[in-house]
Amino acid sequence: MVSPAIRVAPSAANRALNLLRTVQYTHPPNCPCHKNPNHHHNHQQTPSLLNHVKRRMSTPVDRSREKEYAFEMAASSIRFGPGATKEVGMDFTNIGAKRVCIVTDSNVAKLDAMKQAVEGLTREGIQFTIFDKVRTEPKDSSIKEAIAFAKPYKPDAFLAVGMRRLCNRHCQTNEPIHRLPRSRLPRLRQRTLRQRPAGRQTPPPLVAVPTTAGTGSETTGTAIFDLVSKKAKTGIAHRNLKPTLGICDPLNTRTMPSAVHAASGLDVLCHSLESWTAIPYNERTPRPTNPINRPAYQGANPISDIFSLAALRSTVKYLPRAVRDPEDHEAQSEMLLAATLAGVGFGNAGVHLCHGMSYPISSQNPGYKHAGYEVDHPIIPHGVSVAVTAPAVFRFTAASNPDRHLAAAEAFGVDISNVKRESAGEVLGAAIAEFLATLGDQPRGLKDLGFKAADLDGLVDGTIPQQRVLMLAPSLSKELEAEKGELRKLLEQSLDY
Amino acid sequence: MVSPAIRVAPSAANRALNLLRTVQYTHPPNCPCHKNPNHHHNHQQTPSLLNHVKRRMSTPVDRSREKEYAFEMAASSIRFGPGATKEVGMDFTNIGAKRVCIVTDSNVAKLDAMKQAVEGLTREGIQFTIFDKVRTEPKDSSIKEAIAFAKPYKPDAFLAVGMRRLCNRHCQTNEPIHRLPRSRLPRLRQRTLRQRPAGRQTPPPLVAVPTTAGTGSETTGTAIFDLVSKKAKTGIAHRNLKPTLGICDPLNTRTMPSAVHAASGLDVLCHSLESWTAIPYNERTPRPTNPINRPAYQGANPISDIFSLAALRSTVKYLPRAVRDPEDHEAQSEMLLAATLAGVGFGNAGVHLCHGMSYPISSQNPGYKHAGYEVDHPIIPHGVSVAVTAPAVFRFTAASNPDRHLAAAEAFGVDISNVKRESAGEVLGAAIAEFLATLGDQPRGLKDLGFKAADLDGLVDGTIPQQRVLMLAPSLSKELEAEKGELRKLLEQSLDY
Numbered sequence: 001m002v003s004p005a006i007r008v009a010p011s012a013a014n015r016a017l018n019l020l021r022t023v024q025y026t027h028p029p030n031c032p033c034h035k036n037p038n039h040h041h042n043h044q045q046t047p048s049l050l051n052h053v054k055r056r057m058s059t060p061v062d063r064s065r066e067k068e069y070a071f072e073m074a075a076s077s078i079r080f081g082p083g084a085t086k087e088v089g090m091d092f093t094n095i096g097a098k099r100v101c102i103v104t105d106s107n108v109a110k111l112d113a114m115k116q117a118v119e120g121l122t123r124e125g126i127q128f129t130i131f132d133k134v135r136t137e138p139k140d141s142s143i144k145e146a147i148a149f150a151k152p153y154k155p156d157a158f159l160a161v162g163m164r165r166l167c168n169r170h171c172q173t174n175e176p177i178h179r180l181p182r183s184r185l186p187r188l189r190q191r192t193l194r195q196r197p198a199g200r201q202t203p204p205p206l207v208a209v210p211t212t213a214g215t216g217s218e219t220t221g222t223a224i225f226d227l228v229s230k231k232a233k234t235g236i237a238h239r240n241l242k243p244t245l246g247i248c249d250p251l252n253t254r255t256m257p258s259a260v261h262a263a264s265g266l267d268v269l270c271h272s273l274e275s276w277t278a279i280p281y282n283e284r285t286p287r288p289t290n291p292i293n294r295p296a297y298q299g300a301n302p303i304s305d306i307f308s309l310a311a312l313r314s315t316v317k318y319l320p321r322a323v324r325d326p327e328d329h330e331a332q333s334e335m336l337l338a339a340t341l342a343g344v345g346f347g348n349a350g351v352h353l354c355h356g357m358s359y360p361i362s363s364q365n366p367g368y369k370h371a372g373y374e375v376d377h378p379i380i381p382h383g384v385s386v387a388v389t390a391p392a393v394f395r396f397t398a399a400s401n402p403d404r405h406l407a408a409a410e411a412f413g414v415d416i417s418n419v420k421r422e423s424a425g426e427v428l429g430a431a432i433a434e435f436l437a438t439l440g441d442q443p444r445g446l447k448d449l450g451f452k453a454a455d456l457d458g459l460v461d462g463t464i465p466q467q468r469v470l471m472l473a474p475s476l477s478k479e480l481e482a483e484k485g486e487l488r489k490l491l492e493q494s495l496d497y
Numbered sequence: 498m499v500s501p502a503i504r505v506a507p508s509a510a511n512r513a514l515n516l517l518r519t520v521q522y523t524h525p526p527n528c529p530c531h532k533n534p535n536h537h538h539n540h541q542q543t544p545s546l547l548n549h550v551k552r553r554m555s556t557p558v559d560r561s562r563e564k565e566y567a568f569e570m571a572a573s574s575i576r577f578g579p580g581a582t583k584e585v586g587m588d589f590t591n592i593g594a595k596r597v598c599i600v601t602d603s604n605v606a607k608l609d610a611m612k613q614a615v616e617g618l619t620r621e622g623i624q625f626t627i628f629d630k631v632r633t634e635p636k637d638s639s640i641k642e643a644i645a646f647a648k649p650y651k652p653d654a655f656l657a658v659g660m661r662r663l664c665n666r667h668c669q670t671n672e673p674i675h676r677l678p679r680s681r682l683p684r685l686r687q688r689t690l691r692q693r694p695a696g697r698q699t700p701p702p703l704v705a706v707p708t709t710a711g712t713g714s715e716t717t718g719t720a721i722f723d724l725v726s727k728k729a730k731t732g733i734a735h736r737n738l739k740p741t742l743g744i745c746d747p748l749n750t751r752t753m754p755s756a757v758h759a760a761s762g763l764d765v766l767c768h769s770l771e772s773w774t775a776i777p778y779n780e781r782t783p784r785p786t787n788p789i790n791r792p793a794y795q796g797a798n799p800i801s802d803i804f805s806l807a808a809l810r811s812t813v814k815y816l817p818r819a820v821r822d823p824e825d826h827e828a829q830s831e832m833l834l835a836a837t838l839a840g841v842g843f844g845n846a847g848v849h850l851c852h853g854m855s856y857p858i859s860s861q862n863p864g865y866k867h868a869g870y871e872v873d874h875p876i877i878p879h880g881v882s883v884a885v886t887a888p889a890v891f892r893f894t895a896a897s898n899p900d901r902h903l904a905a906a907e908a909f910g911v912d913i914s915n916v917k918r919e920s921a922g923e924v925l926g927a928a929i930a931e932f933l934a935t936l937g938d939q940p941r942g943l944k945d946l947g948f949k950a951a952d953l954d955g956l957v958d959g960t961i962p963q964q965r966v967l968m969l970a971p972s973l974s975k976e977l978e979a980e981k982g983e984l985r986k987l988l989e990q991s992l993d994y
């Protein structure tokens with residue numbers, strides 16, 4: 001119970017008294033003994049508080065083994081509607097922004113989404129500049145290039161148009177960003193580490209307009225890059241990096257070719273399946289001692305589950321229609337919504353094996369050029385590299401939670417009423433393989449992408465560093481050699497089916 | 498397509514050129530002709546933009562009849578977990594707050610939630626003061642009282658512990674706040690009108706810790722009060738007023754008496770049922786000309802639907818257990834989660850008839866004192882005043898969307914496979930009445946609360962001003978006399994059942 005002494009009436013005299021009492025109840029702000037809960041101290045305390053603190057400190061525990069007990073959900077505000085892009089100028093006026101830096105790439109800059117955005121800003125008399133040099137595989141130097149462009153312009157807000165490029169990398173972090181020492185990180189991240197900080201540390205508003213239905217980047221706070229000096233893929237992953245507002249305008253995805261609908265939709269499929277089957281948040285270790293260290297990729301939780309399952313059901317229903325018929329605007333719109341829902345789901349739960357293995361699959365591409373992608377170099381689209389291992393992955397993970405895997409199979413339309421729990425993996429794996437086959441020109445395994453058995457060890461070695469996502473994989477061994485063996489088996493089973 | 502001229506390389510020369518071009522593309526910031534889309538102008542424009550603007554302006558339309566085409570979802574970040582309250586001190590440290598104003602009432606101040614919060618702040622060395630004079634029916638003077646208390650303390654953040662009091666009023670706004678002229682509103686609202694404004698206009702961070710499982714206030718941006726000079730219930734309703742973080746700690750609801758579990762759970766039930774059945778967002782008129790005028794209570798939409806239906810299913814499953822057994826902590830925890838989910842649902846879709854009629858039911862209380870509420874004055878708890886009309890309300894609204902009402906009946910466990918669509922209202926109404934009966938000491942209609950047939954006209958007159966929620970009611974007539982007749986009939990049908 002709170003001492004009545006600190007509940008005071010708002011008279012001037014009492015306010016003064018209250019201030020004194022507050023000081024009495026309050027330690028000097030930087031008292032180091034409060035940073036370490038295992039360190040005793042001898043501050044003046046009211047007896048009850050002191051006893052409580054003593055009680056807490058009497059039993060030292062190995063925190064690295066303590067399991068998590070809470071989860072935290074955060075998502076950008078989302079506006080969804082055909083034509084909503086043109087409102088973006090008013091949004092910037094409404095937040096008081098007068099100089100906007102638009103960030104895009106040279107392809108997206110030619111799309112109608114960009115035209116609508118530029119016209120929206122122009123109508124409102126907002127000044128803007130356009131950075132159209134976003135790279136597919138950004139290095140820290142790419143980020144510095146963007147900063148060097150934006151800084152002299154002194155924008156008070158940012159507008160991202162098209163974010164497909166960011167997706168390829170959302171899983172490729174060797175270690176959680178908050179565990180890297182500050183000196184290893186670019187300045188940008190140091191400015192944005194704190195959650196919604198008071199005053200000037202708040203990052204400027206960011207409005208994000210997706211032009212594909214896949215990444216869900218408009219809801220997540222992850223940006224990945226090569227830290228060249230350390231030869232490491234790492235990233236800035238923080239809830240504070242979430243866009244202020246995501247504008248999901250189904251008119252903006254109508255220009256996607258059928259092959260892009262399919263590949264980006266497969267990303268949505270795996271976002272939802274992986275986050276739905278990720279280890280539960282309360283099985284994750286270690287429990288963070290400070291809530292700021294609770295990762296966004298925290299494991300499945302009751303709220304992310306709602307998003308992931310809804311996105312999965314929608315994808316199964318609408319993706320084949322969106323791929324088949326370029327005029328099926330209802331299906332395309334539903335896929336954009338599914339991508340956003342899946343983004344909220346995996347953005348707060350995480351992804352695991354399909355995404356973990358997709359990185360070496362993409363980067364060790366033996367020369368495969370996906371049909372329908374008009375580029376002059378070999379390419380395994382991100383969604384394709386993710387989905388190719390999905391049948392094997394979910395056969396493997398089913399043992400961790402057969403009921404969840406049966407529910408996923410049911411979302412694919414399987415009648416599970418007579419399926420035994422031990423068959424959950426087989427049934428879901430088959431359902432996924434069958435679903436992939438309905439989408440047209442999809443590879444039937446890694447062999448179709450040009451990989452041979454001799455390539456498997458390289459793929460395993462490329463997967464192992466993806467610990468940020470592998471730690472969320474159910475059923476996976478924690479011992480390195482065993483883990484390698486399991487990954488190798490999954491990749492082997494993915495050679496063809 | 499965007500002119501290549503405005504996509505520039507980031508060299509210094511090009512940046513200068515780009516600035517010039519940007520100016521060319523940009524109107525003076527305060528040009529009034531852009532505030533009114535029906536007003537012609539003769540600015541220098543590039544031909545394509547000019548043609549586009551001309552085309553838009555050549556067909557004047559009656560915007561008041563245009564239906565909405567977009568929806569916008571926003572919710573606070575939510576942390577959920579038993580014991581999470583004690584993390585709140587670290588949260589304030591993490592956001593850089595050093596002086597916190599705790600807002601609570603004198604009853605909640607005695608609860609363990611408050612103790613945990615105070616200890617959390619103390620451990621982190623954060624200074625704080627406590628305002629414990631939150632009122633059940635706040636007037637504008639109550640808000641001024643709180644401001645007068647907080648202002649001299651100069652807090653850089655706020656912590657709300659317990660928000661049950663706010664709930665009673667979330668539906669009692671005569672008109673949407675954004676339509677009131679600025680002069681009619683207290684200063685507070687003028688400071689918070691803009692969405693996440695740049696710089697100093699951002700409201701200070703607010704962390705909210707609910708102590709009941711009902712209102713969902715930890716996720717919503719609505720605060721209601723009596724504007725005494727205008728004899729009007731009005732409110733501050735804006736996404737920017739959402740808490741920065743809601744901490745949902747199931748330990749904090751364990752002390753609720755069974756009657757409070759039941760009453761606050763009935764609020765959750767109606768939040769979910771009303772938001773699930775509210776008119777669809779794209780049937781709402783008028784379409785706002787500026788996204789800032791898109792109300793939070795925008796009608797049902799595909800994302801609010803997910804929350805509302807999940808909350809409904811959880812409430813049906815867990816509320817009877819939470820009411821029956823004070824030791825059923827799983828059910829209590831699930832009800833806290835359901836309250837939050839329903840909060841996100843109705844906070845982005847709205848409520849309608851049950852909430853609209855609950856205001857006069859509560860305020861015109863003939864003398865009913867709800868069992869289990871240890872107060873010295875008559876009281877109809879908010880959840881009870883809301884649920885008492887629910888069977889009649891959903892019988893009435895079913896015609897607007899029988900499928901949705903059947904899905905709701907299914908959530909109550911009804912086998913709907915052989916139910917005809919025209920029976921949806923009957924079936925759902927019966928399911929709700931039966932559910933209420935399982936919760937123990939609930940009134941079986943307005944008569945049990947002491948109302949007589951002669952009181953009905955007064956209740957109708959008290960409901961009519963609640964246009965903010967009535968506008969979301971499906972099936973309700975827009976013509977005043979017809980609307981009154983329908984409300985009277987609903988109240989009459991709610992006298993007993």
